[in-house]
Amino acid sequence: MRIAFEISYDGTNYCGWQNQKNGISCQQILEEALKKLFNKKTNLIASGRTDAGVHAKGQIAHFDCQTTIPPEKIALAINPLLPDDIQVLKSYLVKEDFHARYGAKQKTYEYAFYISPVKVPVFERYATRIDGADLDKMQSCCDTFVGTHDFKCFLASGSKVKDTVRTIFDARVFVDGDFLRFRVTGNGFLYNMVRIMAGTIVAVAQDKLTVNDVEAALFSGDRNAVGKTAPAKGLTLLSVKYE
Amino acid sequence: MRIAFEISYDGTNYCGWQNQKNGISCQQILEEALKKLFNKKTNLIASGRTDAGVHAKGQIAHFDCQTTIPPEKIALAINPLLPDDIQVLKSYLVKEDFHARYGAKQKTYEYAFYISPVKVPVFERYATRIDGADLDKMQSCCDTFVGTHDFKCFLASGSKVKDTVRTIFDARVFVDGDFLRFRVTGNGFLYNMVRIMAGTIVAVAQDKLTVNDVEAALFSGDRNAVGKTAPAKGLTLLSVKYE
Numbered sequence: 001m002r003i004a005f006e007i008s009y010d011g012t013n014y015c016g017w018q019n020q021k022n023g024i025s026c027q028q029i030l031e032e033a034l035k036k037l038f039n040k041k042t043n044l045i046a047s048g049r050t051d052a053g054v055h056a057k058g059q060i061a062h063f064d065c066q067t068t069i070p071p072e073k074i075a076l077a078i079n080p081l082l083p084d085d086i087q088v089l090k091s092y093l094v095k096e097d098f099h100a101r102y103g104a105k106q107k108t109y110e111y112a113f114y115i116s117p118v119k120v121p122v123f124e125r126y127a128t129r130i131d132g133a134d135l136d137k138m139q140s141c142c143d144t145f146v147g148t149h150d151f152k153c154f155l156a157s158g159s160k161v162k163d164t165v166r167t168i169f170d171a172r173v174f175v176d177g178d179f180l181r182f183r184v185t186g187n188g189f190l191y192n193m194v195r196i197m198a199g200t201i202v203a204v205a206q207d208k209l210t211v212n213d214v215e216a217a218l219f220s221g222d223r224n225a226v227g228k229t230a231p232a233k234g235l236t237l238l239s240v241k242y243e
Numbered sequence: 244m245r246i247a248f249e250i251s252y253d254g255t256n257y258c259g260w261q262n263q264k265n266g267i268s269c270q271q272i273l274e275e276a277l278k279k280l281f282n283k284k285t286n287l288i289a290s291g292r293t294d295a296g297v298h299a300k301g302q303i304a305h306f307d308c309q310t311t312i313p314p315e316k317i318a319l320a321i322n323p324l325l326p327d328d329i330q331v332l333k334s335y336l337v338k339e340d341f342h343a344r345y346g347a348k349q350k351t352y353e354y355a356f357y358i359s360p361v362k363v364p365v366f367e368r369y370a371t372r373i374d375g376a377d378l379d380k381m382q383s384c385c386d387t388f389v390g391t392h393d394f395k396c397f398l399a400s401g402s403k404v405k406d407t408v409r410t411i412f413d414a415r416v417f418v419d420g421d422f423l424r425f426r427v428t429g430n431g432f433l434y435n436m437v438r439i440m441a442g443t444i445v446a447v448a449q450d451k452l453t454v455n456d457v458e459a460a461l462f463s464g465d466r467n468a469v470g471k472t473a474p475a476k477g478l479t480l481l482s483v484k485y486e
Contacts, residue, residue, distance in 0.1 A: 010364045055365050075361065085364045118318065121253045121328045122298050122479060125368065176420045236365060 003071055004094045005030075005044075007059040010085040012125065012233065016052045017059070023052070026086055030061070033081040037074075038065050047104045047240040051192070053232030055126060058089070058239040062100040098242070106169065106241040107189060111182040111198040111234050123178060128198075128234035133180055134205045135173060141204040142171035144214050145184065145197060152221035154200075156192035156229065164190060164221075173201065183238070192229050199227035246314055247337045248273075248287075250302040253328040255368065255476065259295045260302070266295070269329055273304070276324040280317075281308050290347045290483040294435070296475030298369060301332070301482040305343040341485070349412065349484040350432060354425040354441040354477050366421060371441075371477035376423055377448045378416060384447040385414035387457050388427065388440060395464035397443075399435035399472065407433060407464075416444065426481070435472050442470035 007030070015023025019031075027044055034042035046061040069077055074091040082088070112127035114120060119129055145168045152164040168186040175181075182198055203209040209227065217225035250273070258266025262274075270287055277285035289304040312320055317334040325331070355370035357363060362372055388411045395407040411429040418424075425441055446452040452470060460468035 008364045010368070057363070057365055079361065084362065084367060087362045087364050089359070089361055089363060116332070118322065118332055119327065119330045120300070120332060121251045121330050122300055122369065124327060125253070126365065 001066070001071070002062055002064050002094050002096050002098055003074060004060055004062045004092055004098065004100065005075070005088045006090040007046075007056060007061060007086070007088055009056050009059070009087075010125075011050060011053050011055045013085060014052065016054065017046055017048075017050045017056075026050075026056075026059075027061075029082065029086050030078075030088075033078050034063060034065075036081050037078050038067060040065075045100050047100045047107065047237075048189075050237055051195075051232050051235075055233075055236040057236055059237055060100050060104070060240040060242075062094060062098055100240075103242050104188070104240050105243055106185060106187060108183065108185040108238040108240075109189065109194045110184075110236050110238050111194060111230060112236070113180040113182070113198075113202070113234065114178055115180065125233065126236065127179055128231050130180075130202055130205070132205070135175070135180075137211070138173040138180075138182070138201045138205050140211045141201045141214055142173055142182070142184075144211060144218065145171040149218050150221060151190055151193060151218070153217040153223055153226050154193045154196045155190040155223065156196070157223045159191045161190060166190065166193075171197075195230045195232065195235055196223075196226060196228075198230035198234065201227070202230070203227035244309070244314070245305055245307050245337050245339050245341055246317060247303055247305045247335055247341060247343065248318070248331045249333040250289075250299060250304060251330055251332055252299050252302070253368075254293060254296050254298045256328060257295065259297065260289055260291075260293045260299075269293075269299075269302075270304075272325065272329050273321075273331075276321050277306060277308075279324050280321050281310060283308075288343050290343045290350065290480075291432075293480055294438075294475050294478075297478045297480065298476075299480040302480055303343050303347070303483040303485075305337060305341055343483075346485050347431070347483050348486055349428060349430060351426065351428040351481040351483075352432065352437045353427075353479050353481050354437060354473060355479070356423040356425070356441075356445070356477065357421055358423065368476065369479065370422055371474050373423075373445055373448070375448070378418070378423075380454070381416040381423075381425070381444045381448050383454045384444045384457055385416055385425070385427075387454060387461065388414040392461050393464060394433055394436055394461070396460040396466055396469050397436045397439045398433040398466065399439070400466045402434045404433060409433065409436075414440075438473045438475065438478055439466075439469060439471075441473035441477065444470070445473070446470035 071093040075088040314336040318331040
C-alpha cells in the first residue's frame with residue numbers, strides 16, 4: 001500500500017531534503033527510520049527538494065510498504081525513531097497512483113524577516129534580519145509575481161532547467177508579531193526562486209530596485225536584474241496541495 | 244563609567260544566565276568577551292538569573308569600565324566577539340548608581356505553547372506542545388495571578404527564599420500566529436514561578452484543575468496544589484523596566 005507523510009523539519013543541521021554524498025539529508029534520516037520500522041529498504045519520494053538549511057512545516061512524501069500498522073498510526077510508530085528536528089506530523093493511506101512529486105498542484109512557501117539594527121539571537125534561526133521595511137513597496141513587488149510568467153530571472157544562475165514558466169497564485173507580505181512574512185503560493189518553483197524573490201522584495205524596500213525594474217526583469221529573464229538570494233534559514237516550506 | 248546592555252540569547256545550549264561549575268553560562272561568555280574588549284576582568288550583573296534552556300529577548304545587565312568607545316558603540320564592538328546565540332542589542336550609559344538587579348521595577352516574561360497532536364520540529368525550540376487549549380479558562384486562571392499575592396505555591400520546592408510576596412501587574416494569554424502565548428508582567432518572580440504558572444494554566448485548560456483550585460492554592464501556599472513546572476525552552480525573558 002502507498003502511504004503519504006506530512007513531515008516537519010528544522011533544516012539547520014541538514015544538507016537539505018535530498019540524499020547527497022556530503023552531509024546528512026532529511027531523506028536519509030527518514031529512510032533509515034523506515035528501514036528500521038519495516039525491516040526493509042524503503043524509498044521515500046518528496047514533493048520536491050529543499051536546500052540545505054531550509055525548513056519545512058508540511059513537506060509531503062510517499063512510499064510503499066506492507067504492514068499491519070494502520071496507516072494513520074505509522075506516524076506515531078516512526079517518530080520515536082526520528083530525531084527531534086525531523087518528525088512526521090501525519091501519515092495516511094493514498095491511492096496507488098498518488099505521487100508526492102508529480103501530483104503536487106500547489107506549494108506554499110514562507111520567508112520570514114525581522115527588523116532590527118542588530119542580530120537578535122532568538123529570531124535568527126528561522127528568519128533573516130533586515131534594517132527596515134516598506135510594506136507597501138514590498139507588496140507592490142509581490143503583486144508583480146502573481147500570474148503565469150517566465151520566472152527565468154528568479155532561477156539560480158547555473159541551473160539547467162528548461163521550462164521556467166510557473167504560475168503564482170498568491171504572494172503577500174504581512175506582519176506577524178515580531179516577524180515580517182513573505183508568503184507565496186504557486187504551482188511550482190524553480191531552484192532558489194523563493195529566496196531570490198525574498199531578496200528582490202528587500203531590494204525594492206531599500207530602493208535598490210523599483211517595481212518597474214522587477215517587471216522588466218520578468219521580461220528580460222536577467223538574473224542580475226533582480227535581488228540577491230536570501231539566506232536559506234529564513235525559508236520554510238509550509239504546505240503542498242494535491243487534487 | 245557604568246554601562247547597561249540589553250542582551251538577547253537563545254538559551255538552548257547554556258546552563259542558564261549565571262556562572263556555574265558545570266556547563267557554560269551566558270554570563271561567562273559575555274564576561275569573556277568583555278575581558279577581550281577591555282583587556283580587563285569585568286563583572287557583569289544581570290537583572291536576574293534565567294534557568295538552563297530559558298531564552299531572553301531583552302535581558303538587562305550592567306558593568307563598569309573605562310573606555311574611549313562611545314557607550315552606544317560598545318554593542319557593535321562586542322558582538323563580533325560573541326557567538327550567534329548571544330548578542331547585545333543595545334549598550335548605553337547609565338548613572339553610577341544604576342543597578343540591573345536591585346533597580347529592576349518590572350519584568351515581563353512570555354511562555355509559548357503550540358497546539359498539535361504531535362511534535363512540530365519548527366515550533367519545538369521556543370515553545371511547548373499542548374494537545375488543546377481553552378482560551379477563556381486559561382485567561383480566567385491568569386486573572387487569579389494579577390495583584391499582590393503570596394506566590395509560595397508557585398515557588399520551586401526546595402527553594403529557601405523567604406519573602407514570597409510579589410505583585411503581578413498583568414497576565415494574559417493570546418493567540419499569535421501558530422503560537423499561544425502567556426505573557427506576564429510583575430515586579431519580580433520567584434524561582435520557577437513563570438514556568439509553574441504556565442503549567443498551571445495548561446492544567447486548568449485540561450480540566451485537571453479549576454480556577455477555584457488555583458485561588459485556594461494561592462491561600463494555602465501548597466506547591467502540590469498547582470500545575471507542573473513547564474519546560475524551560477518555552478520561556479523567554481522579554482523585557483526589564485527601570486525607573
